[in-house]
Amino acid sequence: MSVLIFIDTAEDGHVKKASLEAISYGAKIAEQLDTVAEGVVLGKVTGDLPSLGKYGVKKIHHVNNDALDHFDAQVDTKVIAQVAQQTGAKVIVFSNNVDGKAIAPRLSARLKAGLVSGAVALPDTSNGFTVKKNVFSGKAFANITVNTDIKIIALNPNAYQVVAGEGTAEVVTANVATEPGRVKVTHVTKSSGEVPLTEAEIVVSAGRGLKGPENWGMVEELAKTLHAATACSRPVADAHWRPHNEHVGQTGIAIAPNLYIAIGISGAIQHLAGVNRSKVIVVINKDPEAPFFKAADYGIVGDAFEIIPKFTAAVKQLKG
Amino acid sequence: MKILVCISKTPDTTAKIAFTDNNTKFDTNGVQWIINPYDEWYALVRAIELKEKDAATTIHLITVGSADAEPIIRKALALGGDEAIRVNAESHDSFYVASQIAEVAKQGGYDLVFTGKETIDYNGSSIGGMIAELLDIPYISLATKFELAGTLATITREIEGGEETCEVTLPVVVSSQKGMAEQRIPNMRGIMAARTKPLKVVEPAAADALTSVAGFGLPPAKAGVKLVPADNVEELVRLLHEEAKAI
Ligand SMILES: Cc1cc2nc3c(=O)[nH]c(=O)nc-3n(C[C@H](O)[C@H](O)[C@H](O)COP(=O)(O)OP(=O)(O)OC[C@H]3O[C@@H](n4cnc5c(N)ncnc54)[C@H](O)[C@@H]3O)c2cc1C
Ligand SMILES: Nc1ncnc2c1ncn2[C@@H]1O[C@H](COP(=O)(O)O)[C@@H](O)[C@H]1O
Numbered sequence: 187m188s189v190l191i192f193i194d195t196a197e198d199g200h201v202k203k204a205s206l207e208a209i210s211y212g213a214k215i216a217e218q219l220d221t222v223a224e225g226v227v228l229g230k231v232t233g234d235l236p237s238l239g240k241y242g243v244k245k246i247h248h249v250n251n252d253a254l255d256h257f258d259a260q261v262d263t264k265v266i267a268q269v270a271q272q273t274g275a276k277v278i279v280f281s282n283n284v285d286g287k288a289i290a291p292r293l294s295a296r297l298k299a300g301l302v303s304g305a306v307a308l309p310d311t312s313n314g315f316t317v318k319k320n321v322f323s324g325k326a327f328a329n330i331t332v333n334t335d336i337k338i339i340a341l342n343p344n345a346y347q348v349v350a351g352e353g354t355a356e357v358v359t360a361n362v363a364t365e366p367g368r369v370k371v372t373h374v375t376k377s378s379g380e381v382p383l384t385e386a387e388i389v390v391s392a393g394r395g396l397k398g399p400e401n402w403g404m405v406e407e408l409a410k411t412l413h414a415a416t417a418c419s420r421p422v423a424d425a426h427w428r429p430h431n432e433h434v435g436q437t438g439i440a441i442a443p444n445l446y447i448a449i450g451i452s453g454a455i456q457h458l459a460g461v462n463r464s465k466v467i468v469v470i471n472k473d474p475e476a477p478f479f480k481a482a483d484y485g486i487v488g489d490a491f492e493i494i495p496k497f498t499a500a501v502k503q504l505k506g
Numbered sequence: 507m508k509i510l511v512c513i514s515k516t517p518d519t520t521a522k523i524a525f526t527d528n529n530t531k532f533d534t535n536g537v538q539w540i541i542n543p544y545d546e547w548y549a550l551v552r553a554i555e556l557k558e559k560d561a562a563t564t565i566h567l568i569t570v571g572s573a574d575a576e577p578i579i580r581k582a583l584a585l586g587g588d589e590a591i592r593v594n595a596e597s598h599d600s601f602y603v604a605s606q607i608a609e610v611a612k613q614g615g616y617d618l619v620f621t622g623k624e625t626i627d628y629n630g631s632s633i634g635g636m637i638a639e640l641l642d643i644p645y646i647s648l649a650t651k652f653e654l655a656g657t658l659a660t661i662t663r664e665i666e667g668g669e670e671t672c673e674v675t676l677p678v679v680v681s682s683q684k685g686m687a688e689q690r691i692p693n694m695r696g697i698m699a700a701r702t703k704p705l706k707v708v709e710p711a712a713a714d715a716l717t718s719v720a721g722f723g724l725p726p727a728k729a730g731v732k733l734v735p736a737d738n739v740e741e742l743v744r745l746l747h748e749e750a751k752a753i
């Protein structure tokens with residue numbers, strides 16, 4: 187028996203931050219169930235796998251061959267299923283990130299193992315196996331009971347704190363069969379140098395209150411100063427003021443950073459649906475009646491064009 | 507070319523979220539039901555565009571739900587599609603729903619199965635992947651672009667901080683999101699035509715539910731906003747640093 191954690195890597199082979207959260211979470215479940223946490227990683231990896239032991243994983247099964255360097259959920263699922271069987275995994279943990287959303291459901295169907303996707307807390311194992319997840323786009327949660335012998339959990343990014351301690355993981359080469367994939371990756375584009383929105387701890391977001399694309403320089407400057415990612419409301423992306431992959435909300439990307447700074451955004455319910463899991467929300471809006479203030483922790487009623495440069499200056503001063 | 511589009515019924519995005527029966531059931535009182543936006547705007551419209559390019563394309567819509575899902579599936583038919591199938595079953599377990607869709611997909615020999623990125627009520631993002639596994643065919647999730655040349659699909663999907671484009675030979679299951687297509691409004695001709703399009707009701711295949719809902723809850727209300735005067739932005743930064751420990 188074990189808890190098996192899928193360690194997700196990016197295209198360049200580096201271990202994603204979301205995987206560190208999944209490892210910390212899986213290690214805690216292993217402790218809860220009095221068993222060990224093991225990991226599985228596919229394809230080429232840059233960086234040091236044994237050092238992931240400090241997040242609580244004892245043994246890492248590395249499956250490395252050319253077929254696994256590009257993402258193909260069908261191929262990856264078959265490989266992970268074999269490792270799960272070899273390790274006698276009872277709980278399998280994924281991050282509910284883009285790759286997790288593709289593999290975890292496939293694995294669930296393959297192993298007939300119940301899946302809770304979008305988990306936000308540790309399972310309650312006192313009576314059965316029940317996991318809390320977000321529903322209604324973050325407006326509510328549900329407790330889902332998994333009724334199968336093997337359980338699969340896809341943990342929401344930023345929902346569980348990375349816990350680093352001591353330890354080194356043993357890395358072994360897993361002995362599994364890999365089939366050639368049917369998906370051929372032809373092109374990858376990454377917005378280079380910036381913080382990916384879904385992995386960012388801090389997000390600076392702006393809406394129609396900014397008036398036009400020419401005014402985003404100061405938003406980017408504030409984001410850079412805070413080492414934050416940038417985001418926007420839907421009308422801003424629709425008007426092509428900002429790229430579509432920055433659009434957050436019901437129909438865009440859902441994020442849950444530690445800090446979300448919303449500038450010149452009214453706070454429509456569809457916008458909130460994508461950001462209301464953020465830990466701290468700051469709203470800057472010239473209209474004191476803007477609905478966003480009801481969802482905010484901190485706020486300033488005032489003109490964005492005056493406040494943003496002062497905000498950047500104050501952060502620079504703080505950071506010395 | 508045969509396309510199956512998965513259509514689910516969800517509460518309107520502005521619906522009030524409340525629960526009844528000791529927090530075990532969603533309170534449907536006064537709730538307006540809509541087609542799940544990802545299914546309508548992206549999956550269905552992209553399928554319709556493919557048919558507009560190639561008239562030999564057939565589009566079937568499928569929903570797993572009780573009779574009260576029929577107004578929703580008719581609304582979808584008003585946008586486009588040749589016929590609809592309703593699997594007469596109500597379930598909140600993704601695997602059960604996916605098993606029903608996979609069964610219909612197997613029988614119908616579809617080249618392409620489109621789903622939405624997720625349902626806006628359950629937020630599972632799971633059913634597409636499960637269908638693909640049950641059919642043992644490729645799955646491309648969170649697609650933002652879909653092009654077809656013969657049986658070769660070129661699909662762009664979201665990855666962390668970017669996009670990835672891949673090629674795959676049909677059949678394939680694709681989950682759709684923004685970028686795939688532009689929202690359309692049904693016209694009068696579509697609405698009239700939808701009334702007479704076939705809507706087949708089939709009984710569910712035997713399948714297991716792997717999970718069950720133990721209960722629902724609402725997140726704790728926010729304590730209220732702490733306002734800082736506009737001429738004292740330094741104070742906001744101080745609070746974020748010292749009190750919220752967020753920067
Ligand atoms: C089904 C559906 C799905 C949707 N999905 C999304 C989604 O995913 N994401 C999303 O964002 N929206 C979504 N929307 C749209 C949403 O309802 C709102 O229309 C949108 O969020 C408004 O964007 P905004 O706040 O930027 O613009 P506005 O509502 O126009 O608000 C601009 C705000 O800026 C303030 N402002 C103006 N000038 C200044 C200034 N100088 N300084 C400071 N503040 C200023 C104003 O007081 C106002 O509050 C969806 C709508 C529907 C119907
Ligand atoms: N009851 C259902 N009937 C038909 N399709 C569904 C149903 N539920 C979900 N789907 C499809 O599966 C997608 C993902 O749903 P989910 O995994 O629940 O987030 C949706 O966008 C729909 O396309």
